């Protein structure tokens with residue numbers, strides 16, 4: 001197999017006991033012929049999960065003590081750098097990396113590492129954040145723990161475990177709630193970690209030119225029974241944006257609401273620009289680039305998706321409306 005470059009990285013998150021290790025074991029045991037380096041992160045001194053992990057042939061398990069969101073700049077960088085160096089030197093071979101975060105970790109610092117650290121950006125490509133949600137216990141966890149809500153907000157894909165333990169009505173209610181919190185992320189059931197690998201690896205959740213996986217009418221069926229802190233909204237407009245005004249607004253939004261903006265993504269129709277402009281971010285870190293040209297037969301519509309904690313939606317929408325070009 002030829003070496004992949006940059007190395008794809010999957011970030012696996014989910015609340016305590018959601019089924020992350022079960023899923024990881026399944027990924028490792030699958031006869032896909034790929035070598036996967038696993039970075040395991042646990043609270044405390046003893047990494048029990050390491051014992052539970054099935055270790056096959058050339059797979060590598062790296063341990064990382066302490067909470068990943070606190071030690072990310074140190075341990076994670078060191079481990080990723082070390083792995084890439086040893087791979088380059090031909091000492092070890094692996095095709096991809098999976099990072100399993102502890103059930104209470106905030107995945108943002110891990111994701112941001114791949115945006116900001118030059119050396120890491122050269123060697124690695126963050127493929128997606130996968131969030132395992134426990135169908136049985138999630139309703140209560142979402143009510144009681146903001147970490148559980150945030151993990152849903154960050155997800156590129158939501159993997160629903162333990163659907164065998166709930167009835168269809170409870171499942172439908174949970175799915176509606178998750179969709180309201182994060183309409184970007186498709187929801188996929190995983191029974192004891194079983195899901196097609198194509199639904200888990202190489203999702204390209206962070207690609208700037210990836211389509212915004214939002215159902216056009218999702219806003220119509222948002223449930224409001226739950227007063228979740230984390231929720232999403234979409235802004236669509238056919239009138240072109242004034243680039244300078246929009247940039248100024250994004251700067252303002254980021255400085256004012258950066259901590260509460262979990263994920264945002266947009267495809268923009270900018271006045272005078274024949275190309276789409278695509279951007280996305282995690283908290284305060286924004287990445288933007290020139291997308292493909294608008295096609296002749298295509299509706300030139302900007303679509304922006306914001307997922308965050310208690311975002312002042314009306315205020316943001318009202319300000320966005322002032323950022324369009326005149327005439």
Ligand SMILES: Nc1nc2c(ncn2[C@@H]2O[C@H](COP(=O)(O)OP(=O)(O)OP(=O)(O)O)[C@@H](O)[C@H]2O)c(=O)[nH]1
Nearest residue numbers: 015016017018019020021022103161162190191192
């Ligand atoms: N009934 C049922 N149980 C499941 C399913 N998936 C996982 N489990 C069980 O849930 C428990 C927790 O699973 P783990 O994979 O250890 O969860 P985790 O997210 O790694 O847990 P932490 O590392 O503690 O955060 C185990 O007993 C699993 O066997 C499922 O689809 N259905």
